[in-house]
Amino acid sequence: MWGDPVDKPKVVLGVSGGIAAYKACELLRRLTESGHDVRVVPTGSALHFVGAATWSALSGNPVSTEVWDDVHEVPHVRIGQHADLVVVAPATADMLAKAAHGLADDLLTNTLLTARCPVVFAPAMHTEMWEHPATQENVATLRRRGALVIEPAVGRLTGVDTGKGRLPDPTEIFEVCRRVLARGAARPDLAGRHVVVSAGGTREPLDPVRFLGNRSSGKQGYALARTAAARGARVTLVAANTGLPDLAGVDVVQVGTAVQLREAVLKAASDADAVVMAAAVADFRPATYATGKIKKKDGQEPEAIVLVRNPDILAEISADRPRPGQVVVGFAAETDDVLANGRTKLARKGCDLLVVNEVGERRTFGSEENEAVVLGADGSEIPVPYGPKEALAETVWDLVVPRLG
Template sequence: MRILLGVTGGIAAYKAALLLRSLTEAGHDVHVIPTQASLRFVGAATWEALSGHTAHTDVFTGAAGVEHVALGRSADLVIVAPATADLLARAASGAADDLLTTTLLTVTCPVLLAPAMHTEMWLHPATVANVATLRSRGVHVLDPDSGRLTGADTGPGRLPEPEAIARAALELVGAVEPSSPPQDLAGLRAVVSAGGTREAIDPVRYLGNRSSGRQGVAVADALAARGAQVTLVAANVAPAVHGGRHAVVEVVSTADLAEAMATRAAASDIVVMAAAVADYRPATGSEHKLKKTGGGLTLELVENPDILAGLVSGRRAGQVIVGFAAETGDADSDPLEHGRAKARRKGADLLAVNAVGHDRGFGDVPNALTVLDAAGDLVGSSEGSKEEVAAALVSHVADLILRRSA
């Protein structure tokens, strides 16, 4: 397989040499495109010795053969490791100001970017937006690892290990079997709510919402895939959606959900409130179907209890609590700012905020989550299928548990 390996100007560039060796020893034909900044960390001679090819460093060398187009057309796979914040910004904007970014505009094969940078740069709104843009275009952007960075800093931003980068990249082209998730949550118990609660108006009608439960079920699946023992509290979730893959507790109303979650949270290490809860219920319900009278129908509504806030206030030591916030923008603020205010108000360890509407969020459609901590600060973001964003969210949960145990 012909692979292009882009290397940008970060201290983690030395790890790209290990990645290159791994790929060449596996029999792949690898051509390296180092940026000028990266050559200050690792010289062209290293790339040429390890790859057996000339390192392609600028658009003017080999101009007669239109090298930037030829490289892209001949590639079966492109990997950029490390991908700095600068590279992500330039790639997202469609810049073509060096050989690497120019080549990225010509390729039609799968592209994988492996970011590495300081935590503050990874979490900056500009980087978050650039990553979301790239992913929306089909570029595969890995989440960086959490750990020791340059100097004494620690946090998310560390370049994944070369073996992990190679496997993730080769999975894109079917060159290796998909890897199994790490079993870092083995021995832990989790309870996940999913679906939407319903509040009876009469025996026929109810107040409810459009949640299908698919996202909550995907989170339950992702937790189980990493070894957790999961109980799913399903609020009006179709059996075809949850598939009976977990211990399932069926509930209908918000009161049912509150009781089921409180009972099971007491014995759980991880609590995820993904269900969409009806904020209000009728003050009184009718025992009989309400008939048309030729006029309007007036309902008196009362607020339902805040289940997430109750779980936070009653938490036990070491427990990780995750909330969800389905938000829409309004005249006062956008969905993320509403989410930040909710994160500070609720006090959950993590709050997954998603903007919802008639064509996004609810049902069998892609989703996008922005994950905040209890202070409303950005932890990370992901976009894609419900399974993909669930896996990303569970990775944040696992990272939090790891940091607490360190």
């Protein structure tokens, strides 16, 4: 209907009247540069922050706020009918309330009522407004109807205020939109679910400057968390030493050691529907910690480092699940006899699914791609060919969903 005659995915970017409206310019840029035909539909309040000329120049499409403009084209119906995705960023408390109650007093709210495609809301408001029971009920209503409402980020708000309510990073909102578009008209099949994902690699300190660690980048765990959020889940990501930016709509808990990771995972898993242990957890840690840097002594060999076992978090959660029907997924990084070792580990750990992949200095760690076999406690064996880590993440959640209680 609009824009480029080439058949590009059509995205409606709704912008409501919050100070975070300026950040939507970056989201618009990423959508257009990645090949999407974007129609910006701001509210009248949004134009107090970013003018119509800016939206039109960046999108290459006309901008309107009212149903009375270009009446012969019936824009309040046609825009929603032709969209492949509607994303509202920022979505204010007022916009969430109007959408939840079906109000239609401008072009954007009319578009939301006529859209039959996936709808994503990226809220941004002060913490008190986000936590208000009215807002939470409106969010619950929208999610129940199939809309994806991203959890806001925690950080600096307007003025000196800090808390939950900050618009997630536009790059991460774009990643969520990209995944929602890839799934097409499929409903968010993890909506109403809480999932816990661990990512990265633990570090066990030897002294104030040295540690025992591993090569895990955390990218696979982040792909799992990002994909789950795009499928509607409330996601807790326990991240160990990744250095990666926080994800949109994901509660991130930063940890360092295996003991810290265990504590965070057990706490988050108390009400989780699924736990995916993608982090590379150190099997051992130094028995003693040197409070000062260990010095090299001329003519002397270093003292042997005595190791003790770390807790086996995957086996512990699998054996003592905090809620009935909880699905537990483990990861096994192997260097030889990959499938044989994977089946042995699956039986020993007691989890429902085990993602087994071959690793090495130039394989998997730090890469954007992965190749794996997902083994099931029911005897199933699902190979996932070499490809983006998000493809493996989608497969994992495809296998988790039917197993949820």
